[in-house]
Amino acid sequence: MEGDAAPRGDLGDTWGLSRAELARERERLGTVALRATAYGLVWILPLAFLLVRYGIGDGETPQNTATDILVFCALAMIAVSLCFTPGAVWWWVRYESVRRTGWRPATVAAEIEVAGGCLAAFARPGTDHGRLYYVVRYRDGSGARLRGGNSMWHPPPLLAFDRAQPAWVGGSGRATVVLFGASRWGPRRPRAVPAKFIARLPARSQ
Structure with missing residues (x-):
C-alpha cells in the first residue's frame, strides 16, 4: 500500500526479540501516549485555580506579590x-498504527x-541544525526512507549514525515508529522513535 513504511510484520522472524518482547514494546507505545496525555491534562489544575481566584471569588481578595507569582x-x-496535547494525540495514533x-x-x-548556512559547520547527530532521516532496509531487499520525528525524549541511538543498526519498523504513513535494539553501553534496551514515511527505496537484489 502506498505510504506504508512497514507491511504487516512476520512474527516468526523477530530479529532477536521474542514475540512477547515485541508485544511488550508495542504496549509501551500506549504507555508513552498515556504519559503524554497526563502531561497534556495538567492545565486543568491551574485553570481551576484561576477560575476560583477570579471567577468564583468576590473580587475583593487583596493583591500581593505571592498572588501575582501564583x-x-x-x-x-x-x-x-x-504544548503536550499534539504529541499525546500523535502517540495514540502511532500506537494504533503499530497494533x-x-x-x-x-x-x-x-x-x-x-542545510546550508553558518550553522552547517556546527551540526552533529542529535541536534536541530539539520533534518533527521532514516534509511530502512528490510530482509527481502525492499527499503524505505523515513523522516525522523521531533521528540525530546525519544532520539535515535548514536550508533545508528555510524552504521545501520538492527531495528523493527511498525506503523505506516505519518504514524511510523522505528524500534532500535542497539545500545553502545550496558544491556540492550529497545528504543522507539517516531518517524514519517517519505518514499520507497529501490529493492536490492538478494
Whole structure:
C-alpha cells in the first residue's frame, strides 16, 4: 500500500526479540501516549485555580506579590501543558498504527541532512541544525526512507549514525515508529522513535 513504511510484520522472524518482547514494546507505545496525555491534562489544575481566584471569588481578595507569582505560574503551567496535547494525540495514533501493522525486522541507519548556512559547520547527530532521516532496509531487499520525528525524549541511538543498526519498523504513513535494539553501553534496551514515511527505496537484489 502506498505510504506504508512497514507491511504487516512476520512474527516468526523477530530479529532477536521474542514475540512477547515485541508485544511488550508495542504496549509501551500506549504507555508513552498515556504519559503524554497526563502531561497534556495538567492545565486543568491551574485553570481551576484561576477560575476560583477570579471567577468564583468576590473580587475583593487583596493583591500581593505571592498572588501575582501564583497566577503567573498557573498561566505558565497551562501554556506548557497545552504544548503536550499534539504529541499525546500523535502517540495514540502511532500506537494504533503499530497494533494494526505489527513490527517488521530491518536494518536502519540515521542520517542528518544539513542545510546550508553558518550553522552547517556546527551540526552533529542529535541536534536541530539539520533534518533527521532514516534509511530502512528490510530482509527481502525492499527499503524505505523515513523522516525522523521531533521528540525530546525519544532520539535515535548514536550508533545508528555510524552504521545501520538492527531495528523493527511498525506503523505506516505519518504514524511510523522505528524500534532500535542497539545500545553502545550496558544491556540492550529497545528504543522507539517516531518517524514519517517519505518514499520507497529501490529493492536490492538478494
